Amino acid sequence: MPEISFPYRHIKVPPSAAHPDGQTLRNPKTVATLTASNGKTLRVFVLLDTGADACCFPLTYALLLGIDVLSLPTEMTGGIGSMANVTYYDTVQIDLGRGVAFTAKVAFMEGMNMHAMGLLGQDGFFSNFDVHFSHKSSTFTIMTP
């Protein structure tokens, strides 16, 4: 089974009262290309999130992909610090490069706009790939089928 390793993303955070020396955040985040059913594509950051039930993205990304969000099925969902989020669902292709690509029904929600990145969650991503995380070496490794 081929193993594809990706580097973590490091983010320097300025000092605060809680962290007077600042922080360096290390996240399993990489770049993905989204392709909508209309063929339009968009390159974005994605975070591998084992706690997310599905893959989800900012609602703005659906608009940038030319998706008619008002025609999509919806449901209410919740997250940390939020509930009853209107969530739109559509099927898109997600390509991380280096042979790691899949198609999934993904959620689009306005509350993700401030974060400007997608979450690769259980349904669609972890249901297709086994992943090994190494915070110490700042890499994650995806086992492709």
Added chain:
Amino acid sequence: MATAILDTSALLTGIPAGAWVAISEKLNKVLAWGADPQEVLVEARGKGEDSPLITRVPDRQSMAMFF
């Protein structure tokens, strides 16, 4: 094996928090930024970049996250 740490934070220095940013395919250059992500993408593609990466400058209050 992974070859490099992905760190684009230095690229975003000086751009206001909340702004949408288009970054070059090699992640080494900001092509355009502004309040409207569609306009940012159009400007970036106008500079010859077919597949710019779209992101947003994080606010200090949303840099550490608990999803």
